[in-house]
Amino acid sequence: MTDLLSAAPEDPREPMSFRDIKQVVLDRIESRVWPPDSLLPSEKDLAEEFSSTRTTVNRALRELAEEGYLERRRKAGTRVLNAPVRQARLAIPLVRDEVVAMGASYRYVLVGREELAAPGWLAARFGLPPQARVLHVRCMHFADARPFQFEDRWIVTDSVPGVLEADFSAIGPNEWLLQRVPVSNVELTFSASRAGAEMAEFLDAAPGDPIFTVERMTWLRGAPVTFARLYHVPGYGLTTRI
Amino acid sequence: MTDLLSAAPEDPREPMSFRDIKQVVLDRIESRVWPPDSLLPSEKDLAEEFSSTRTTVNRALRELAEEGYLERRRKAGTRVLNAPVRQARLAIPLVRDEVVAMGASYRYVLVGREELAAPGWLAARFGLPPQARVLHVRCMHFADARPFQFEDRWIVTDSVPGVLEADFSAIGPNEWLLQRVPVSNVELTFSASRAGAEMAEFLDAAPGDPIFTVERMTWLRGAPVTFARLYHVPGYGLTTRI
DNA sequence: CTTCATATTATGTATAGACATAATAACCTA
DNA sequence: TAGGTTATTATGTCTATACATAATATGAAG
Secondary structure, eight states, X not given: OOOTTSSSOSSXXXXXXXXXXXXXXXXXXXXXXXXXXXXXXOHHHHHHHTTOOHHHHHHHHHHHHHTTSEEEETTTEEEEOSSOOOEEEEXXXXXXXXXXXXXXXXXXXXXEEEEEEOOHHHHHHHTOOTXXXXXXXXXXXXXXXXXXXXXXXXXXXXXXXXXXXXXXXXXXXXXXXXXXXXXXXXXXXXXXXXXXXXXXXXXXXXXXXXXXXXXXXXXXXXXXXXXXXXXXXXXOEEEEEO | OOOTTSSSOSSTTSOOOHHHHHHHHHHHHHTTSSOTTOBOOOXXXXXXXXXXXXXXXXXXXXXXXXXXXXXXXXTTEEEXXXXXXXXXXXXXXXXXXXXXXXXXXXXXXXXXXEEEEOOHHHHHHHTOOTTOEEEEEEEEEEETTEEEEEEEEEEEGGGSTTGGGOOOSSSOHHHHHHHHOOOOEEEEEXXXXXXXXXXXXXXXXXXXXXXXXXXXXXXXXXXXXEEXXXXXXXXXXXXXXX
């Protein structure tokens, strides 16, 4: 097995790629050859060591910094972070795609649809004017005829031209919106809530069951677009890897 | 306001950076100038349009692909993804840092510590041999004297030299581990569970309350290191933005 | 000795060209 | 006409150099 702490691959003819360099640097960080808070050699010095160029070394170190291992500042140099600020990346798929990826078939059912003045709590969350109108849509998503997710969504009608003409009987609001509204900013909040009576009925749960809940707020060019609460069937877990 | 759909900034003397190019391309995607599934002009053509080089255009498009907007393949070109596969990035801070960031003061208390054979469910999860030993540590994390998080952790003793000598009375196992064990691979699962009697007592909750739960499994160079369940005080939400 | 100005250094990013390679298009042969 | 081969193209990445700029070190002056 190649000694990854060495600078060069065993075959001297094979140049070190930016990925090779990342791996060597990461190995040195993890083995404490370069301990937390220590200053790395300059890019210029590393380029010499790896028989590479500053641009290639820069890319390797920049990506390690983006991944939370290093801190870089001009002139100050590159430092190993004391506690890596690791970041998990969560893919946010369409619920249809998520169900299909589970190997199940997807089904959608509209539960309710009404146009109304934005409730106070929503106007407050979004900073909406008092008379703002929203479309409130509730729907169910099924996986192989079993409940998977209950969706409770409010759409700001001024932000989505044509939304009042959409009846959402055949297609869910999220898929409809994705076709029409590119969304720039999303805020997600994961939490646990308690199943109320209606929730329990739709999700085949018992009232009081703990429900994994995702709140999703979206904006387009600074204007609020939607607020959705997604309630998952009991037992659901959202998994990601770093 | 500068018309961002134009290729060049108004001031012809200011060259377009890779960030400018990203923004123009993103604007064209969001405004459907380049609709979903469409093929973008080649990097060479875009470099000409932006009076730039392939390397600069490549960086802009590569980052947009990493952010989930584009799909790129050699020779096949660059396409706009039908549904952006957006990814949220979750910073995974130390619980101490999370509490301090909230403006509260942090306190740690060891609840229990015992060495034992790995329970069957854990051996199964990690693929451990039947006689594997683990250190089971339970502890509480407080924010301003209020319960914040209950931590239930199993540490594979073979993977962590010195762990049996650690009593964890003054410092939590996670901080202790971070000082000694760089962790390469992490799997996180977010879910909702129900507060049992002990949990309710520690977290100042009622039995049966929904509890936002994070399971964290870690490996180093392929070997299992820890399995932790983090239970959060009722009302806790984990927020991230895309 | 302290403060301010200047020099130096290390990273951030751009350019131009080169080579590698995956994927598609075009061409040739049976 | 279909299948196989070859050419072409578009992206992936590297090199070498240059310029920008943030941050630190050094030196000069009061």
